[in-house]
Amino acid sequence: MKDHIDTNADRKAWMGLLAKAPEGQVAALLDANFTRPDHTWLRPPEIGSVMVRGRAGGTGAPFNLGEMTVTRCALRLPCGTVGHGYIQGRRKADAEVAALVDAMMQTPQADMVRTHVLTPLADARDAARATRAAKAAATKVDFFTMVRGDD
Amino acid sequence: MYVAVKGGERAIENAHAWLAEERRGDVNVPELSVAQIREQMALAVNRVMAEGSLFDPDLAALAIKQARGDLIEAIFLIRAYRTTLPRFGTSEPIATDTMACDRRISATFKDVPGGQVLGPTFDYTHRLLDFKLAADGDVADAPQRETDQADVPHVTDFLNREGLIEEAPHDDTVPRDLTREPLEMPADRPLRLQALARADEGFTLSLAYSTQRGYARNHAFVGELRIGTVDVEMDIPELGFAIDIGEITITECESVNQFTGSKTEPPQFTRGYGLVFGQTERKAISMALVDRAMRWEELGEDNVGAPVQDTEFVLYHSDNIQATGFLEHIKLPHYVDFQSELELVRKLRREAGAADMQEAAE
Numbered sequence: 001m002k003d004h005i006d007t008n009a010d011r012k013a014w015m016g017l018l019a020k021a022p023e024g025q026v027a028a029l030l031d032a033n034f035t036r037p038d039h040t041w042l043r044p045p046e047i048g049s050v051m052v053r054g055r056a057g058g059t060g061a062p063f064n065l066g067e068m069t070v071t072r073c074a075l076r077l078p079c080g081t082v083g084h085g086y087i088q089g090r091r092k093a094d095a096e097v098a099a100l101v102d103a104m105m106q107t108p109q110a111d112m113v114r115t116h117v118l119t120p121l122a123d124a125r126d127a128a129r130a131t132r133a134a135k136a137a138a139t140k141v142d143f144f145t146m147v148r149g150d151d
Numbered sequence: 152m153y154v155a156v157k158g159g160e161r162a163i164e165n166a167h168a169w170l171a172e173e174r175r176g177d178v179n180v181p182e183l184s185v186a187q188i189r190e191q192m193a194l195a196v197n198r199v200m201a202e203g204s205l206f207d208p209d210l211a212a213l214a215i216k217q218a219r220g221d222l223i224e225a226i227f228l229i230r231a232y233r234t235t236l237p238r239f240g241t242s243e244p245i246a247t248d249t250m251a252c253d254r255r256i257s258a259t260f261k262d263v264p265g266g267q268v269l270g271p272t273f274d275y276t277h278r279l280l281d282f283k284l285a286a287d288g289d290v291a292d293a294p295q296r297e298t299d300q301a302d303v304p305h306v307t308d309f310l311n312r313e314g315l316i317e318e319a320p321h322d323d324t325v326p327r328d329l330t331r332e333p334l335e336m337p338a339d340r341p342l343r344l345q346a347l348a349r350a351d352e353g354f355t356l357s358l359a360y361s362t363q364r365g366y367a368r369n370h371a372f373v374g375e376l377r378i379g380t381v382d383v384e385m386d387i388p389e390l391g392f393a394i395d396i397g398e399i400t401i402t403e404c405e406s407v408n409q410f411t412g413s414k415t416e417p418p419q420f421t422r423g424y425g426l427v428f429g430q431t432e433r434k435a436i437s438m439a440l441v442d443r444a445m446r447w448e449e450l451g452e453d454n455v456g457a458p459v460q461d462t463e464f465v466l467y468h469s470d471n472i473q474a475t476g477f478l479e480h481i482k483l484p485h486y487v488d489f490q491s492e493l494e495l496v497r498k499l500r501r502e503a504g505a506a507d508m509q510e511a512a513e
Contacts, residue, residue, distance in 0.1 A: 065428070066348060068206035088398065
């Protein structure tokens with residue numbers, strides 16, 4: 001864990017939300033409510049991999065489990081704000097939108113972006129998780145013991 | 152010996168054209184989309200991701216389509232693609248205790264906190280062919296039940312209060328990476344786990360089965376098996392902090408073995424560990440058993456010469472892409488090699504024949 005995790009907790013949360021959003025969803029929310037700002041590329045979208053690590057026994061020594069695909073980019077708005085996109089999969093258009101949202105969240109537009117993009121995104125994620133968890137819960141075994149005479 | 156030979160270009164081109172046609176099959180049957188494979192052949196996709204060692208369901212589905220359902224060929228395609236990717240970095244070790252579990256069972260403790268959650272399992276099905284699937288049909292929504300969605304702790308965490316189960320103490324040693332350096336012996340446990348996580352499912356299953364049956368006997372219980380999603384977090388240097396870069400589905404298995412103690416360790420339950428991409432529980436359980444068996448040296452057990460205890464044998468033969476590459480290359484032209492062997496056999500026979508004649512003459 002990083003020392004400055006608290007000061008960056010908000011940004012960390014929205015970047016994580018953007019990274020895991022389903023394909024095209026962030027773009028749909030952004031374009032429905034905003035005109036995309038101009039930007040210049042600091043790093044055009046590129047596809048690469050990240051080595052995912054696990055721990056032996058869940059808590060012990062780290063080991064390399066395997067890689068996953070990631071797309072990243074960085075851009076600058078005309079006002080100078082820099083936005084980063086780091087998202088799962090091979091999705092250059094989505095990485096661009098993620099970086100735009102990251103940048104816009106650091107401008108006076110932040111509240112509007114939160115209301116129209118991040119909140120609906122988080123709600124959709126929570127609903128999907130809740131549905132899956134509820135399906136899992138329905139498969140939970142309720143054990144009962146046959147009565148074996150008087151106590 | 153390799154010699155450049157001309158010819159065969161047209162035959163090869165035509166063979167590939169026919170392959171494309173055969174892959175498509177009867178054009179009166181609708182073509183499979185990659186999304187259909189991803190959604191409806193999900194366990195094949197999971198196996199290709201696990202053994203291809205790259206988590207990307209769309210790519211794995213594409214590879215299965217291209218390979219006509221030959222999963223080892225699909226894994227080969229994924230491994231080849233993987234090598235073209237720049238590596239952006241390495242994640243923090245995933246926290247499997249925060250998994251959003253679809254399935255979580257323990258064969259050792261009935262009343263585990265969090266409960267026995269069966270999930271979408273084949274277990275308890277009757278293994279009778281379901282002819283309704285041959286017809287188009289809608290599927291009923293799965294039932295739901297209220298849940299508090301709390302993190303589900305590992306079974307071994309709260310059952311170890313008596314200290315009867317071996318602990319896995321926290322460690323931050325940077326692991327070796329067999330995708331970056333040749334696999335060299337001796338292989339420590341992190342390297343063995345990396346190799347097993349991408350090892351062939353069939354090979355791993357057979358080895359696990361062998362140790363269950365008595366070759367370096369490992370009478371294992373599934374202490375815990377869980378399938379679900381975890382966040383993947385990575386430190387981003389340009390930001391100066393770590394963010395979630397994605398979410399992956401994984402299967403984790405902790406096997407628990409009775410252990411009567413050795414010269415170095417007290418009697419306790421020892422553990423084997425399996426962790427595999429996707430919903431891949433046969434592989435994860437197998438991995439845990441093989442991991443445990445290969446720990447014989449560390450736990451002070453005897454080497455009884457069982458195949459599963461031979462780390463070098465296991466690791467050098469567990470990778471199906473290395474295996475198939477070496478195996479299948481023998482069908483490619485070896486005309487010159489064979490020519491020289493033919494010459495040798497002819498010469499030996501001439502010499503043997505000459506010796507026989509000599510003997511007969513004497």
